Amino acid sequence: MKNTVSFTAVSKSYGRVRALDDVTFHVAPGETVALLGPNGAGKSTAVDLMLGLARPDAGEITVLGTAPHRAVAQGRVGAMLQSGGLPADSTVAEVVRLAVRLYGGRRSLADVLELADLTGLAGRRCDALSGGQAQRVRFAVAMAGRPELLFLDEPTVAMDVESRRAFWAAVRAGGTATVFATHYLDEADAYADRVIVLGGGAVVATGSPSTIKAMAGGRTVRFVLDSPDTARLLALPGVTMVSVHGGTVTLMTDDADRAVAALYSSIGGVRDLEVSGAGLEEALLQLTSAQR
Numbered sequence: 001m002k003n004t005v006s007f008t009a010v011s012k013s014y015g016r017v018r019a020l021d022d023v024t025f026h027v028a029p030g031e032t033v034a035l036l037g038p039n040g041a042g043k044s045t046a047v048d049l050m051l052g053l054a055r056p057d058a059g060e061i062t063v064l065g066t067a068p069h070r071a072v073a074q075g076r077v078g079a080m081l082q083s084g085g086l087p088a089d090s091t092v093a094e095v096v097r098l099a100v101r102l103y104g105g106r107r108s109l110a111d112v113l114e115l116a117d118l119t120g121l122a123g124r125r126c127d128a129l130s131g132g133q134a135q136r137v138r139f140a141v142a143m144a145g146r147p148e149l150l151f152l153d154e155p156t157v158a159m160d161v162e163s164r165r166a167f168w169a170a171v172r173a174g175g176t177a178t179v180f181a182t183h184y185l186d187e188a189d190a191y192a193d194r195v196i197v198l199g200g201g202a203v204v205a206t207g208s209p210s211t212i213k214a215m216a217g218g219r220t221v222r223f224v225l226d227s228p229d230t231a232r233l234l235a236l237p238g239v240t241m242v243s244v245h246g247g248t249v250t251l252m253t254d255d256a257d258r259a260v261a262a263l264y265s266s267i268g269g270v271r272d273l274e275v276s277g278a279g280l281e282e283a284l285l286q287l288t289s290a291q292r
């Protein structure tokens with residue numbers, strides 16, 4: 001079966017800023033995938049490219065088996081982006097009705113309101129909504145065309161815990177394959193089948209939330225090495241991930257003692273070695289900062 005989203009060797013720069021650098025990843029049919037990473041990691045750029053809002057400088061992107069802009073033009077993709085205001089003096093029902101009409105009534109107004117848990121707010125003006133309620137209206141608009149794929153760019157930013165829970169319950173109820181960008185590890189863990197960690201425009205890790213979380217129990221080993229050989233470092237016992245930036249190497253390990261012993265015995269020239277016990281947040285920050 002074709003991938004729902006496919007990025008192959010994709011690069012994108014804005015002037016001198018390389019927002020994505022040779023990025024390859026795939027989203028399988030039915031998967032919910034989180035794009036996780038700190039500010040400036042390239043998450044929004046990846047989402048913009050998937051929506052055909054920008055074009056890559058190099059590489060190939062397909063969405064639902066075709067070019068992103070074509071999938072969007074066919075009404076097969078729903079999106080909730082960070083920007084995008086709601087008309088202040090319209091009611092929730094008016095905004096959602098417009099979206100339902102634009103998509104030719106693929107869903108009824110009542111269904112969409114129900115799906116986004118907005119039935120009780122249908123008559124409320126948009127300027128009287130809380131941040132979380134406004135996000136649910138944007139979600140309703142994104143779901144009005146019964147999309148095959150949904151993109152959410154940091155959908156729960158500035159929501160409190162209860163609003164986040166209600167928002168994700170609505171997304172789940174929609175049952176649509178979803179790719180979402182987030183800063184929140186717990187959100188990726190709770191709602192994604194798979195996590196792709198971006199840092200400095202590159203994929204620094206990918207795996208199930210539990211694989212990524214397993215790193216939390218691990219340690220980070222950092223050192224300086226001339227001409228590091230990534231494949232050889234990755235083959236050392238206890239090493240789960242290798243990141244190289246210039247001459248600085250960062251290893252994620254599930255057994256730092258064995259990894260360090262093997263490093264000294266089989267690879268010479270290691271300098272300035274530091275071992276730190278990294279929680280997941282810290283581990284990801286270290287990995288992603290190593291990419292800059």
Ligand SMILES: Nc1ncnc2c1ncn2[C@@H]1O[C@H](COP(=O)(O)OP(=O)(O)OP(=O)(O)O)[C@@H](O)[C@H]1O
Nearest residue numbers: 014017018019037038039040041042043044045046
């Ligand atoms: N339109 C633009 N013009 C210039 N630089 C840009 C533009 N859009 C993004 N960038 C730069 O590209 C890099 C990646 O940005 P992007 O918005 O994709 O990151 P992000 O992971 O979504 O960050 P955040 O979590 O802050 O939203 C950053 O260095 C950013 O400053």
